[in-house]
Amino acid sequence: MQQCSITVGLPVYNAMPFLPEAIxxxxxxxxxxxxxxxxxxxxxxGSLKYxxxxxxxxxxxxxxxxxxxxxTLNRMLREAGTGWLLRQDADDVSYPxxxxxxxxxxxxxxxxxMFYSLAxxxxxxxxxxxxxxxRGTPHELRKLVQSGYLLSICHxxxxxxxxxxxxxxxxxxxxxxxxxxxxxxxALSYDIHLLPEVLIGFxxxxxxxxxxxxxxxxxxxxxxxxxxxxxxxxCRPLPLSEISQLLESNISANRTQAKxxxxxxxxxxxxxxxxxxxxxxIRSLLASPAYLIRRMIDELLPLSNxxxxxxPDLFYRRKEAFWP
Numbered sequence: 010m011q012q013c014s015i016t017v018g019l020p021v022y023n024a025m026p027f028l029p030e031a032i033x034x035x036x037x038x039x040x041x042x043x044x045x046x047x048x049x050x051x052x053x054x055g056s057l058k059y060x061x062x063x064x065x066x067x068x069x070x071x072x073x074x075x076x077x078x079x080x081t082l083n084r085m086l087r088e089a090g091t092g093w094l095l096r097q098d099a100d101d102v103s104y105p106x107x108x109x110x111x112x113x114x115x116x117x118x119x120x121x122x123m124f125y126s127l128a129x130x131x132x133x134x135x136x137x138x139x140x141x142x143x144r145g146t147p148h149e150l151r152k153l154v155q156s157g158y159l160l161s162i163c164h165x166x167x168x169x170x171x172x173x174x175x176x177x178x179x180x181x182x183x184x185x186x187x188x189x190x191x192x193x194x195x196a197l198s199y200d201i202h203l204l205p206e207v208l209i210g211f212x213x214x215x216x217x218x219x220x221x222x223x224x225x226x227x228x229x230x231x232x233x234x235x236x237x238x239x240x241x242x243x244c245r246p247l248p249l250s251e252i253s254q255l256l257e258s259n260i261s262a263n264r265t266q267a268k269x270x271x272x273x274x275x276x277x278x279x280x281x282x283x284x285x286x287x288x289x290x291i292r293s294l295l296a297s298p299a300y301l302i303r304r305m306i307d308e309l310l311p312l313s314n315x316x317x318x319x320x321p322d323l324f325y326r327r328k329e330a331f332w333p
Contacts, residue, residue: 122199131210
C-alpha cells in the first residue's frame with residue numbers, strides 16, 4: 010500500500026449500534042489516501058465481530074484488554090506509522106470532505122502541531138446547536154492559554170502531529186479530561202490551527218463519557234487547569250488526591266445540572282422524544298439561567314472568547330492551599 014500522511018485513529022469500546030455508521034463515514038470520504046487504525050479496547054457487545062467483517066486493506070484492527078482511553082490513544086500515536094493521527098470516536102460521523110480539507114491544511118501549515126474543526130451535534134436534523142468551540146489564530150489560542158484558561162475543542166475533531174504530540178508527553182491519564190490537558194501543552198509548544206468548517210457530527214448519547222461522568226469530568230477539567238496554572242507560575246502541582254476537595258468547592262452543582270440537562274435535551278430530540286426534550290430544556294433553565302444564557306450567546310455569537318475553566322484568580326487567592 011502506498012504510504013500516506015494520515016492515519017485515522019478509532020478507539021472502540023462497546024460501540025454498537027453506532028459503530029457501522031462511523032465506519033461508513035470513512036468509506037464515504039472524498040479523499041482515499043489514508044489508513045485507519047482501530048483499537049478495540051475491550052469488547053462484549055459485538056463490536057469486534059462487526060469489525061472483523063471489514064474487507065479493506067486500509068483498515069488495521071487491533072484488539073486489547075481494556076486499558077482506558079488515554080492508554081489507547083497513546084498506543085495509536087506509537088503505532089500510527091504516519092505523520093498525522095486524525096481522531097474519531099466510534100459513535101461520531103466524519104463528513105465527506107473532512108480528510109480532504111485536512112490534507113489541504115497540512116500542505117499549507119506543515120509545521121503545525123494540531124488541527125481541529127468545528128463540530129455539530131448529530132444527527133443535525135434532530136439535534137440543536139454545535140459543539141462549543143474556541144476560535145482564533147494560533148497566536149490567539151496560545152495567548153488564551155497563557156492567561157490561564159483551557160481551550161474548548163471537540164476531541165474527535167482533532168488531527169495531531171504525531172512527532173510533536175509525543176514530544177510534549179502525549180496523553181496523560183487524566184480521566185475524562187486528557188484532551189483538555191493535551192490542548193494547553195500543545196498550544197504553548199506548537200501552533201494549533203482551526204479549520205473553520207463543520208467537518209464532523211458529534212453524537213450525544215447516554216453511554217458517552219460526558220453523559221456518564223459529568224461530575225468527574227468537571228473535577229478533572231479543573232485539575233487540568235490547575236496543572237496549567239502550576240506550569241505558568243513555576244510551582245510544583247499537588248496530586249489530584251490531595252486537592253480534590255479544594256477543586257470540588259469550585260464546581261457549581263447547578264451549572265453541572267444545567268449542562269447535563271442540555272445533553273439530555275439533544276438525546277431526546279435525536280430519539281424524537283419531543284416532550285422529554287422540552288422537559289430537559291426547562292430543567293436546564295431552572296437549574297442555571299445564567300449558564301443557559303451564556304450557552305446561547307456562545308451559539309449565536311461564536312466569535313466571542315470561548316474558553317473552559319474558572320477564573321485563575323480563584324486559584325491564586327488560595328495559593329497557600331494549592332501550592333504549599
